[in-house]
Amino acid sequence: MDSYRLRFARTLFFLSALLVLLTGLLATAKAGNVIAVRSWPSEENSRVTIEHDGIIRHRHFLLPNPNRLVMDLRDAPLNDILKSLENRIQPHDPFIKSARVAQFDPQTVRVVFDLRQPVSPQVFSLDPVDPYQTRLVLDVYPKTYRKAAPAAVTRTRAQQTTPFPTTSSKTTKSVNLNRRVTIAIDPGHGGEDPGALGYNGTKEKDVVLSIGRRLKRMVDAQPNMRALMTRNSDFFIPLGNRPKKARAASADLFISIHADAAASSSAHGSSVFVLSERGASSATARTLANRENASDLIGGINIKNQDSQVASVLVDMSVSGQIKQSMKLANQVLREMGKINSLHKQQVEQAAFAVLKAPDIPSILVETAFISNPDEEEKLNSASHQEAIANAIMTGIKSYFAQNPPHAR
């Protein structure tokens, strides 16, 4: 072989070796390793999340008698995490009874969900967003779609009169109402969206649910008042669906409950917000609204499924009347919050919070305390302080109605 041919052969050899190496690297990058599985059952729908670090091709179909949902995952190795999905299905899940995970063929892992009832499934992928990598999401809804809101409002007489267990005696006297009013209580975040994280790991979604439940009991104990919870367990609700639920139940007030966070662990105090039509009242209010509005990205919504009608209703109707009433309610609640905690801001603030956009319901967002502050995190975790927060909001609601009696319907 002459030197020219030798060099050519060598180059060819190196090139093909490089090609093999690159193909191998690409294949490794493509295959999605499952890194976490989670399940979020609720009365309305159940969600299963499969988080992975690459690309997973998938398909799904339903089988009857008995009802099953089959999900085939291509190129995802059957690792221990994926297999552990079998143990993630919770016994109280109203839709999914159990899951079975097995290798179906060399390229395919098959997940079979045994169902408790016929369902409408939605499967979609979410791009990485802090703190998650790519997520494959399965949402199952009841086959016959029910309007979500009324179920949470309907209570038996016995439940309505259940005495409030702990410190309800602290609650000031009741307000006279000329008709029954409905208070929508909206514990922020839930499910895939933990909300802000405390200095010692407390999740915003957990403490605000607990405060929301306490407030619900206080509201339900008032004559002529009833509470609607937008969520009463740990699952995610898209931001737009929260005011939508309140409107479906003809709520008179909408109260979203949150806990604040800041980079500095010394930031502290409570604040109350209402919607703004033009710009935020401060840079921090704008930052906070942006963070709270990111909930849909983290919680995960199926974009194809978004109810465009809701959005247009919310955009088309004027909110100026709503904001005026919301301010009155917010001022009452802020004053009461100031009696149980320091105030982060002495006046009500305004920003474009997505959950406050119901055009016809006075709506406020209460940042109960800074979960990023170790002292306030401890308070947020304490039953007595949760009770005090709920009581402050309750007293604010009553003062509002005392000065602004509900219109007859």
Ligand SMILES: [Zn+2]
């Ligand atoms: Zn929040």
